Amino acid sequence: MRYRPLALMLLAGLLADDVHAAGACRFAAEPAGAETGEAGRWVTVEVSAPGLSRRIIDSAAVGAPASYHVLLPPGYADEPSRRFPVLYWLHGTGGGLAGLPRVAGRFEAAMRAGDLPPMIVVFPYGLPSGMWIDSKDGSSRVESLLIGDLIPHVDACYRSLAAREGRILEGYSMGGYGVARLGLRHPRLFAGVLMLAAGPLQRELYETPRASAAERARLMQQVYGDDMDFFRQQSPWQLAERAVSVGVPLPRLRLIVGTGDETYPANQAFHQHLTRLGIEHEYVELPGVGHSLPAVWAALGVASWGFYAEVLAP
Numbered sequence: 580m581r582y583r584p585l586a587l588m589l590l591a592g593l594l595a596d597d598v599h600a601a602g603a604c605r606f607a608a609e610p611a612g613a614e615t616g617e618a619g620r621w622v623t624v625e626v627s628a629p630g631l632s633r634r635i636i637d638s639a640a641v642g643a644p645a646s647y648h649v650l651l652p653p654g655y656a657d658e659p660s661r662r663f664p665v666l667y668w669l670h671g672t673g674g675g676l677a678g679l680p681r682v683a684g685r686f687e688a689a690m691r692a693g694d695l696p697p698m699i700v701v702f703p704y705g706l707p708s709g710m711w712i713d714s715k716d717g718s719s720r721v722e723s724l725l726i727g728d729l730i731p732h733v734d735a736c737y738r739s740l741a742a743r744e745g746r747i748l749e750g751y752s753m754g755g756y757g758v759a760r761l762g763l764r765h766p767r768l769f770a771g772v773l774m775l776a777a778g779p780l781q782r783e784l785y786e787t788p789r790a791s792a793a794e795r796a797r798l799m800q801q802v803y804g805d806d807m808d809f810f811r812q813q814s815p816w817q818l819a820e821r822a823v824s825v826g827v828p829l830p831r832l833r834l835i836v837g838t839g840d841e842t843y844p845a846n847q848a849f850h851q852h853l854t855r856l857g858i859e860h861e862y863v864e865l866p867g868v869g870h871s872l873p874a875v876w877a878a879l880g881v882a883s884w885g886f887y888a889e890v891l892a893p
């Protein structure tokens with residue numbers, strides 16, 4: 580398989596108009612074995628939580644059915660002419676299914692309480708360790724699935740605000756790494772990017788504070804093809820540099836990490852890198868908080884919801 584140079588791919592993502600216009604809404608039939616997790620690597624079992632639904636699409640990017648979960652805002656059915664912004668939540672290593680009810684429940688409770696603007700929350704599935712990129716060998720095209728298939732599908736099938744001003748990316752851990760690089764690589768698609776304890780944010784993947792040497796080696800082989808140059812090219816560090824060189828407006832960026840988190844040094848270094856580049860962003864350190872999403876939420880408190888309203892403000 581031949582690949583375009585990353586610089587050309589990045590330039591296309593930075594400069595192209597929002598070509599993800601809504602087409603016809605299509606859902607895929609549920610494949611055999613979907614309820615037991617035997618339907619294929621891109622289809623998960625359905626997670627049960629109030630207001631949460633699993634949907635399946637036929638993905639051109641991966642050439643197979645692929646699932647996602649979606650949370651519709653309270654009042655969605657009662658306001659048939661209203662359009663809603665969309666938040667794409669990218670999970671961490673492992674696939675995110677175990678924590679999905681808690682994450683969805685937090686968003687729903689915040690919307691019902693009026694702390695969070697009503698929005699559609701989409702939970703893509705990016706494989707247990709897909710890193711939210713297209714792997715070097717092309718066998719795991721996670722980024723293409725999200726950008727090329729899922730976003731147009733959501734805009735076709737739900738009453739979304741199908742424009743940059745109506746989309747936010749948020750993710751935790753591996754998902755934080757994913758939203759950083761996708762937001763910087765496709766800035767015309769997203770108004771805001773919220774990184775929670777993002778990783779890996781190292782310049783090079785020689786050390787992995789949260790993974791063993793064997794896990795690091797497996798990740799480098801399966802996703803990055805044992806090619807450190809490819810890892811660097813995918814990194815938010817280089818994507819930030821290239822975004823600045825192109826000079827297009829970037830999404831509003833917010834980085835949050837606990838000082839007791841193993842990813843803290845890399846997050847702090849990335850914050851300093853953005854500052855040196857002149858990229859406007861918000862950086863929040865949570866004293867003593869480790870690599871725990873509930874602990875991050877608890878430390879942020881209710882005041883953290885203001886970011887979403889500010890990003891989506893006209």
